[in-house]
Amino acid sequence: MRVLLVGAGGVGSAVVRIAARRDFLDHMVVADYDPARAEAAVAAVGDAEGRDARFSAVRIDAADREAVRQVLVDERCDVLLNATDPRFVMPLFHAAGDAGVTYLDMAMSLSVPHQAQPHEMCGTKLGDEQFAHAEEWERAGRLALVGMGVEPGLSDVFARYAADHLFDTIDEIGVRDGADLTVDGYDFAPSFSIWTTIEECLNPPVVWDAERGWHTTAPFSEPEVFDFPEGIGPVECVNVEHEEVLLIPRWITARRVTFKYGLGQDFIDKLRTLHALGLDSTRPVTVPSDRGPALVSPRDVVAAVLPDPAGLGDRMHGKTCAGTWVTGSKGGRPREVYLYHVVDNDWSMREYGTQAVVWQTAVNPVVALELLAAGTWSGAGVLGPEAFDPRPFLGLLTDYGSPWAIREQGRGQEPIGKA
Amino acid sequence: MRVLLVGAGGVGSAVVRIAARRDFLDHMVVADYDPARAEAAVAAVGDAEGRDARFSAVRIDAADREAVRQVLVDERCDVLLNATDPRFVMPLFHAAGDAGVTYLDMAMSLSVPHQAQPHEMCGTKLGDEQFAHAEEWERAGRLALVGMGVEPGLSDVFARYAADHLFDTIDEIGVRDGADLTVDGYDFAPSFSIWTTIEECLNPPVVWDAERGWHTTAPFSEPEVFDFPEGIGPVECVNVEHEEVLLIPRWITARRVTFKYGLGQDFIDKLRTLHALGLDSTRPVTVPSDRGPALVSPRDVVAAVLPDPAGLGDRMHGKTCAGTWVTGSKGGRPREVYLYHVVDNDWSMREYGTQAVVWQTAVNPVVALELLAAGTWSGAGVLGPEAFDPRPFLGLLTDYGSPWAIREQGRGQEPIGKA
Numbered sequence: 021m022r023v024l025l026v027g028a029g030g031v032g033s034a035v036v037r038i039a040a041r042r043d044f045l046d047h048m049v050v051a052d053y054d055p056a057r058a059e060a061a062v063a064a065v066g067d068a069e070g071r072d073a074r075f076s077a078v079r080i081d082a083a084d085r086e087a088v089r090q091v092l093v094d095e096r097c098d099v100l101l102n103a104t105d106p107r108f109v110m111p112l113f114h115a116a117g118d119a120g121v122t123y124l125d126m127a128m129s130l131s132v133p134h135q136a137q138p139h140e141m142c143g144t145k146l147g148d149e150q151f152a153h154a155e156e157w158e159r160a161g162r163l164a165l166v167g168m169g170v171e172p173g174l175s176d177v178f179a180r181y182a183a184d185h186l187f188d189t190i191d192e193i194g195v196r197d198g199a200d201l202t203v204d205g206y207d208f209a210p211s212f213s214i215w216t217t218i219e220e221c222l223n224p225p226v227v228w229d230a231e232r233g234w235h236t237t238a239p240f241s242e243p244e245v246f247d248f249p250e251g252i253g254p255v256e257c258v259n260v261e262h263e264e265v266l267l268i269p270r271w272i273t274a275r276r277v278t279f280k281y282g283l284g285q286d287f288i289d290k291l292r293t294l295h296a297l298g299l300d301s302t303r304p305v306t307v308p309s310d311r312g313p314a315l316v317s318p319r320d321v322v323a324a325v326l327p328d329p330a331g332l333g334d335r336m337h338g339k340t341c342a343g344t345w346v347t348g349s350k351g352g353r354p355r356e357v358y359l360y361h362v363v364d365n366d367w368s369m370r371e372y373g374t375q376a377v378v379w380q381t382a383v384n385p386v387v388a389l390e391l392l393a394a395g396t397w398s399g400a401g402v403l404g405p406e407a408f409d410p411r412p413f414l415g416l417l418t419d420y421g422s423p424w425a426i427r428e429q430g431r432g433q434e435p436i437g438k439a
Numbered sequence: 440m441r442v443l444l445v446g447a448g449g450v451g452s453a454v455v456r457i458a459a460r461r462d463f464l465d466h467m468v469v470a471d472y473d474p475a476r477a478e479a480a481v482a483a484v485g486d487a488e489g490r491d492a493r494f495s496a497v498r499i500d501a502a503d504r505e506a507v508r509q510v511l512v513d514e515r516c517d518v519l520l521n522a523t524d525p526r527f528v529m530p531l532f533h534a535a536g537d538a539g540v541t542y543l544d545m546a547m548s549l550s551v552p553h554q555a556q557p558h559e560m561c562g563t564k565l566g567d568e569q570f571a572h573a574e575e576w577e578r579a580g581r582l583a584l585v586g587m588g589v590e591p592g593l594s595d596v597f598a599r600y601a602a603d604h605l606f607d608t609i610d611e612i613g614v615r616d617g618a619d620l621t622v623d624g625y626d627f628a629p630s631f632s633i634w635t636t637i638e639e640c641l642n643p644p645v646v647w648d649a650e651r652g653w654h655t656t657a658p659f660s661e662p663e664v665f666d667f668p669e670g671i672g673p674v675e676c677v678n679v680e681h682e683e684v685l686l687i688p689r690w691i692t693a694r695r696v697t698f699k700y701g702l703g704q705d706f707i708d709k710l711r712t713l714h715a716l717g718l719d720s721t722r723p724v725t726v727p728s729d730r731g732p733a734l735v736s737p738r739d740v741v742a743a744v745l746p747d748p749a750g751l752g753d754r755m756h757g758k759t760c761a762g763t764w765v766t767g768s769k770g771g772r773p774r775e776v777y778l779y780h781v782v783d784n785d786w787s788m789r790e791y792g793t794q795a796v797v798w799q800t801a802v803n804p805v806v807a808l809e810l811l812a813a814g815t816w817s818g819a820g821v822l823g824p825e826a827f828d829p830r831p832f833l834g835l836l837t838d839y840g841s842p843w844a845i846r847e848q849g850r851g852q853e854p855i856g857k858a
Contacts, residue, residue: 207717293712296627298744305743309723309733316728321740324724325717 021046021393022291024092026082027103027113028052028061030213030330031126031169033388034382035103038420040065040072042386044393049095051080064373082108088115097121099392101385104129107213113150114165120162122392124385126169127216128263129222138224139238145226146266152404156253158401165397168419170342170361171279172263173199173384174417178344178424179264181410183272185254186357186426190274190348195264196358198248198255198282199340201319201365201376203332211336211377214323218300221283221291225259228269228277236261239295240288244280248341248425250362255282267404274348280315294322333375335364340376346430356429363422371421387416440812443511443540445501446522447471447480449632449749450545450588453793453801457839459484459491461805463812468514470499483792501527507534516540518811520804523548524634525526532569532583539581541811543804545588546635547682550642554598557643558657564645565685567820577820584807584816586823589761589780589809590616590698591682592803593824593836593843597763597778598683602691605776605845609693609767614683615777617667617674617701618759620784620795622751627709630755630796633742637719640702640710644678647696655680658714659707663699667760668846669781674701679825686823693767694794713741731824755784759795764848775848782841790840806835 021044023298025032028050040134052058058077066072077262081087082104092100092115100116102109102125109129128147135143138306150166157164167173183190203209210217224236238259245360247254262279269277283291294300299322304315365376372379390395397408405413414424440463444451447469458464471477478498485491501508501523510535511519519535521544522526528548535542547566554562566672569585576583586592594614600737602609624629629636635733643655659677666673681698688696702710718741723734762779784795790797807824816827833843 242713289708290712290716293709297709297713297741299718299741301744304729305740307735307739309728309730309735309745311728311730311733314728314730314733314735314737316726316733316740318740318744319723320726321735321737322716322718324726325720325737 021099021389022095022097023048023099023101023389024051024078024095024097025049025101025103026051026088026108028057030328030375030378031382032103033061033064033330034372034378034383035101035386036061036065036075037372037374038379038383038386039389040075042390044222044390045074047095048075049078049091049097050075051078051091051367053079053081055079064333065110065226081291081424083111085111085115085118088112089134092116092119092121093224097435099124099389102126105213106219110149113153117157120160121221122162123164124168125203126168126173126381126385128172128266128419130219131261133224134236142226144237145234146261146263154402161400163399164267164402165392165405167263167267167386168385168400169381171195171382172267172354172405174361174424175264175342175344176267176405177410178414179272179346180406180408181414182346182357182359184410187346187348187350187355190272190346192278192344192347193268193274194274194277195262195279196246196248196257196282196341196345197280197342198246198252198257199338199377200252200255201338204335204337206327206332206335207333209327209329211329211332211340213329214326215319218263218291218294218319218322220262222295222300225261225279226265227259228265230275234266240292241336246280246282246345248282249358249425250339250341250361252339252341252362257261257282257286260307263438271404271406301407312337313328317330330375333373336375339364340380342380342400358427358429359419359424360427361422361424382422383417384424387420388412390416440519440808441514441516441520442467442518442808443470443514443516444468444522444799445470445499445507445522445527447476447496448522449794449797450801451522451748452480452483452749453791453797455480455494456791456793457798457802458808459494461809463809464493465558466514466711467494468497468510468516469494470510472498472499474498480675496746502530504530504534504537508537511535511538517712518543518808519809521545524632525638526856529568532572532779535583536572536576536581539579541581541742542583543587543807544585545592545800545804547585547591547685549638550680551644553655558655561645561653561655565651565680565682573821579720580819582811582818584811584824585821586682586686587804587807589803590801591686591824593780594683594761595686595824596764596829596832597843598687598691598765599825599827600833601754601763601765601776601778603829606765606767606774609691609765611695611697611766612687612691612693613696613764614681614698614762615665615666615667615676615701615764616677616699617671617673618796619674620755620757620759623754623756625746625751625754628746628751629749630748630751630759630794632742632748633745636712637713637741639679639681639740640700641714641719642680644685644698646678647684649694653685655855661699665699665701665764667701668777668779668844669758671758671781673762675703676701677707687825690823690825711757733852749794749797752784752788752792755794758783758832759799761799773849777846777848778843779846780836780841780843802836802839802841806839808834809835
């Protein structure tokens with residue numbers, strides 16, 4: 021398999037490190053707007069003798085559909101793996117379509133709030149732009165595997181596993197994400213891209229239920245305290261706009277699908293302030309610069325003043341947990357489980373030199389690539405992770421040294437064993 | 440008198456409007472980095488027949504000392520009035536010195552926190568850079584009248600009036616600033632330059648007392664609720680770095696001098712968040728722009744996303760109060776007074792088309808210019824407003840249609856009449 025990886029930021033660089041330890045890859049072209057980042061990601065793998073010849077670096081402008089198509093053709097790639105921020109989903113998705121290759125991403129095309137009732141109704145939903153092309157992709161027999169990170173991604177695989185193996189009927193599927201990470205020397209240091217975090221958290225959260233279908237609420241709605249496993253403990257979670265809510269109901273029958281993020285009150289307050297001041301905006305404003313008056317996006321400035329989360333791993337401590345909480349019934353009796361995956365930052369730093377949140381995002385598309393390379397997973401159209409058999413994915417994730425677990429909630433909330 | 444006014448922002452434009460109604464001015468050259476702003480300030484005055492010929496507009500770079508000196512010479516100015524933000528104090532102060540003209544400003548040269556103990560000791564204090572040149576100015580027989588806005592400015596005049604006429608001995612002089620302004624359609628809209636507000640509020644506040652001299656505290660220290668007059672009511676005030684604390688003790692004997700600003704908890708929280716995120720910083724960061732990667736100051740971006748306070752007057756409601764609270768004794772009995780000046784936004788908008796906070800800042804340097812033109816005030820050196828006789832100033836302020844008042848605090852906190 022020959023892969024074009026677009027984006028050599030934190031997640032892209034971790035994809036390279038993880039993929040380098042597996043055999044399925046013939047070649048991976050690592051592409052970034054900043055050629056130094058692409059070079060650094062490639063230079064980080066390989067033995068003492070030199071680089072791993074399976075990896076090479078190129079400069080690319082992810083917004084330039086035709087240029088990306090040309091690289092895919094020149095490099096004879098089978099797959100484009102998108103590890104950029106969600107602004108570049110559509111040009112990369114189309115470039116893969118143009119070149120006739122498989123497309124994977126970890127976040128979907130952006131939403132646009134409903135004009136009149138943003139906190140009640142959906143406008144353009146996450147992924148709508150991509151799903152609008154589903155028939156084309158299906159007719160052409162090509163696969164776009166969308167939302168294939170950890171959340172969305174592994175969380176959707178968990179949902180499918182629960183539906184296939186743990187439940188007869190499902191009431192609610194609630195993705196729940198929480199962590200106890202701290203960063204030495206920083207009062208405030210987000211552990212994931214602040215650009216994406218702002219996008220997720222300040223857009224109206226989307227909820228799905230069988231009666232109303234998809235609808236929205238006000239940001240930070242329906243707070244609940246969720247007790248995360250493996251010592252993380254209780255964290256305040258709120259509704260956040262996330263792809264799982266748009267993906268899961270397309271393939272799995274449930275009465276309700278939600279996503280809640282364990283942001284904590286301090287983080288919520290800071291995001292609210294950024295929003296109140298207009299600093300979350302991507303609409304450019306004119307400011308003085310060393311190049312004269314320049315148009316800049318306030319959100320890019322917020323990202324620039326905060327430390328790069330990918331570079332904070334050696335100051336971070338704690339664990340991050342991604343998981344899917346499912347309620348329903350099995351064999352006529354009520355059941356409640358939380359399927360989850362925890363990464364300890366000390367472990368991911370020691371093993372891969374990559375911080376926990378970034379590593380947890382990056383491992384899942386590599387597992388998916390390996391399943392596609394082997395032909396274990398295959399399909400055509402625009403498909404979410406829950407469209408595939410979850411068992412080989414979960415098995416391979418454990419083979420990667422990062423097992424998942426099930427907590428049977430009815431039994432005192434203890435994990436019943438690693439899978 | 441011929442004046443070079445540098446800065447045609449909110450305060451500069453209001454200076455033009457106020458000065459245009461008085462006779463003392465022979466000519467005022469209105470200068471700004473943006474020639475359109477200078478033109479607009481000049482175009483706003485004059486009768487139906489055309490412009491007021493006493494005003495003209497030029498472009499100027501306030502950071503370019505030599506260029507400013509040249510304009511002062513070419514235009515045969517007697518005075519430079521600085522209405523820019525405090526970054527430009529030193530080049531303008533020196534340009535006036537070079538040209539041998541009188542210098543006025545409304546904010547003084549910037550402070551630098553103490554390296555090791557920023558919340559206990561002063562580093563470079565507000566105005567230190569200017570006072571370092573006091574002897575030169577004095578020897579040359581030239582006047583730099585510094586801190587001649589409302590606070591510092593009128594507040595210092597009040598302090599001098601209290602010392603001369605209301606007290607035998609003074610315990611504390613506490614400048615207290617509060618407002619009940621709201622802005623229709625905005626959750627958050629500062630009523631004064633956010634650049635300056637951040638500078639004032641996030642620097643360690645300075646306090647003076649007879650034992651320790653000048654020293655600092657942590658930002659937002661010593662909160663107190665002060666009951667402001669004329670219906671504004673109680674507002675939470677905290678210590679803020681301000682020029683009065685540096686100026687008053689140089690000319691007036693008191694046991695303690697403080698400045699507290701009625702920020703309110705919401706505003707304090709927002710400033711704390713800006714600081715926690717590093718968005719208050721003036722240290723440039725690299726961000727994408729329409730001109731390619733550009734170096735911009737995060738604080739400039741904060742200012743650019745917020746509405747321009749000078750343009751909000753027609754959406755604003757309420758009053759702003761600046762004043763000086765003095766405790767001590769007179770005739771062997773304890774006394775406590777609050778000398779204050781309130782501007783109602785409806786009044787300043789109706790009379791001048793200028794919002795209250797900006798108008799209140801701008802009127803005071805115009806009064807001072809008129810006193811200097813008449814020879815009523817004169818002096819040599821770097822002098823604060825408290826170095827002059829306060830009575831003609833306070834009389835003229837009332838002539839401008841904007842009276843001040845004294846509240847005798849011992850008598851149930853009622854104003855005892857306009858002066």
